[in-house]
Amino acid sequence: GAGVSQSPRYKVAKRGQDVALRCDPISGHVSLFWYQQALGQGPEFLTYFQNEAQLDKSGLPSDRFFAERPEGSVSTLKIQRTQQEDSAVYLCASNRAGMNTEAFFGQGTRLTVV
Amino acid sequence: AQSVAQPEDQVNVAEGNPLTVKCTYSVSGNPYLFWYVQYPNRGLQFLLKYITGDNLVKGSYGFEAEFNKSQTSFHLKKPSALVSDSALYFCAVRDASLTGANNLFFGTGTRLTVIP
Numbered sequence: 001g002a003g004v005s006q007s008p009r010y011k012v013a014k015r016g017q018d019v020a021l022r023c024d025p026i027s028g029h030v031s032l033f034w035y036q037q038a039l040g041q042g043p044e045f046l047t048y049f050q051n052e053a054q055l056d057k058s059g060l061p062s063d064r065f066f067a068e069r070p071e072g073s074v075s076t077l078k079i080q081r082t083q084q085e086d087s088a089v090y091l092c093a094s095n096r097a098g099m100n101t102e103a104f105f106g107q108g109t110r111l112t113v114v
Numbered sequence: 115a116q117s118v119a120q121p122e123d124q125v126n127v128a129e130g131n132p133l134t135v136k137c138t139y140s141v142s143g144n145p146y147l148f149w150y151v152q153y154p155n156r157g158l159q160f161l162l163k164y165i166t167g168d169n170l171v172k173g174s175y176g177f178e179a180e181f182n183k184s185q186t187s188f189h190l191k192k193p194s195a196l197v198s199d200s201a202l203y204f205c206a207v208r209d210a211s212l213t214g215a216n217n218l219f220f221g222t223g224t225r226l227t228v229i230p
Contacts, residue, residue: 043204048217099216
């Protein structure tokens with residue numbers, strides 16, 4: 001596809017349930033990012049991949065959060081034992097190599113933990 | 115440490131009037147600066163960026179932004195606002211001196227409302 005694709009668009013999880021969020025980046029983009037956007041806030045960095053290597057996971061809020069990109073394209077963000085504070089929009093972005101390139105964002109997955 | 119401040123949560127402007135959305139930043143080295151726009155239930159859309167060179171950069175939909183190093187600012191501007199410009203605007207920064215620090219730091223956003 002032409003843009004970054006995320007699925008599902010909406011996810012409702014019961015507290016304690018595990019969830020998996022998928023991101024399909026733009027073809028050929030080596031860098032992939034996950035961000036968390038709470039209501040009324042700007043996106044906050046979670047983790048960064050260059051190809052299949054996870055180079056920075058400093059933004060992951062706890063060890064319940066795990067991300068992977070095993071073949072350097074599709075990425076999955078997994079949240080184990082979800083808590084209410086995990087409710088947010090999870091955004092995926094990708095860009096070509098180079099720090100001066102702009103990132104392209106998907107529409108996000110809105111996670112609601114009840 | 116990198117940070118971005120958007121001092122106004124809300125900006126209202128009449129249609130046809132010029133608009134400004136303010137952004138200031140803090141980085142250790144040289145900044146790469148970006149503006150994104152977010153419409154309801156949509157992802158962030160790239161508007162423009164400053165990397166180097168001319169301090170005035172032009173972007174999509176008639177928007178422009180001016181990089182001011184002495185004031186550490188990167189305000190977004192448009193000469194004549196449209197009702198369709200109403201949206202949430204985010205300023206973001208990368209520190210060009212940090213190897214491998216590819217992620218963007220975002221401000222908290224400014225909601226622009228253009229009044230017909």
